[in-house]
Amino acid sequence: MASIAKGNVPLWNTSMRSCHRSYTSVRHRPLPSHHHHQPYLLYKSTSSPFSTSATLHAHVQAQVVSKERPRVRSSTQPTKSITPRASAPTLDTLTNTHINAPISTFPAHLDTPDSLPASASAPEKLKRLVAVGRAYLTFYKTGLKNVYYNYRAAIPIRRELGLPKYLPAVPPRRRNGSRPANSGDSNADASMHPEFKLGRGRFQLVRRSARDVQRMIPFTLILIVCGEFTPLVIPLFGSAITPATCRVPGQVAKDREAGSKRRALALQAFAASTGKTVPMAGSDAERAMLVDVSRGTFAREASAQQVLQVCAMFGLVKKHDRAWGTAMAGLVYRPRLVRYLHYLEVDDRMIMDAGVDALSADEVRLAVEERGGGDVAAMMSGVKAETREREWLNKWVMERRALG
Known part of the structure; x- marks a missing residue:
């Protein structure tokens, strides 16, 4: 076989390089997109106010990145609807034309490790229990962050309704002398029921965010104290102190x-x-x-x-x-x-x-x-x-x- 002249690139080397480039491009993780119904909050914070330990938080992030299949996906995955038009907006895309509330008002997706067979060793079972606890901890922190950002997004809407800026009052509030909402007079409805101008999606955002903020303080205290053991403590209190995004x-x-x-x-x-x-x-x-x-x-x-x-x-x-x-x-x-x-x-x-x-x-x-x-x-x-x-x-x- 004739020798290859200096400076010439062999065919097999070119194919291997192109194959390597295509392989590495597949492994790159794309940025979050609203077209995939990602929640409003999808960044990693190194100083989360809800972390029980900075070392534990860093260890959890390392575990998620290093594994081929992440333990917890913080993205909210809504149920597929039989109606193609039915879709949940995000906080960035929410307008007064949306009838569905933002996707961040629902719980995030919880992905726990697969169950082990009965013949698994004690160290393997203990390792899985620790992984389950970390999965729940990440799930709860994501839910609390969504509560915070939902309420921040609802503040301008609360001003439109004449509600207190920070006090979590739940709308609607009937005005004095107002008639029922189905009175048939559109001008009267607009003046006495400003919720109709918001659209149902924005109205539900204000209502659900106020409801969740009322439960945020006691739930956060339990999360800080109990950490990975929070799932064992929450059943004692039920949904009375649990925001809807953390259930x-x-x-x-x-x-x-x-x-x-x-x-x-x-x-x-x-x-x-x-x-x-x-x-x-x-x-x-x-x-x-x-x-x-x-x-x-x-x-x-x-x-x-x-x-x-x-x-x-x-x-x-x-x-x-x-x-x-x-x-x-x-x-x-x-x-x-x-x-x-x-x-x-x-x-x-x-x-x-x-x-x-x-x-x-x-x-x-x-x-x-x-x-x-x-x-x-x-x-x-x-x-x-x-x-x-x-x-x-x-x-x-x-x-x-x-x-x-």
């Missing part, structure tokens, strides 16, 4: 199960007090009863016992027969129910204007739960569950429109 899937499922039992008992007690038949869970009769008690006049005319029962249906109290409940109904529970029914009134109006099909799958499920229909798709999952929930919400909106 793990197991906690969400447990809350739904508890809410289902509470709702069933409250429905039975309400049906007995009114002389009606107890409706089946998820039936049209149950929805009709919920629509009937969602009228604003009901909260003002119902008895103290019925107010407590309806509060339990909508998840405003934990028990419909709690001690001193009827005695406190006039001071606490009746005003709470009036405010909540006003919120449903405003939210229903926004959904009517945009249509249920514009909601994402996560928004549909949350809207159904807020209206007392959490058992609609209890035995279903995936697309079937979403389809059933959309049908239920569509009927709810139609029946609420008929009441107007």
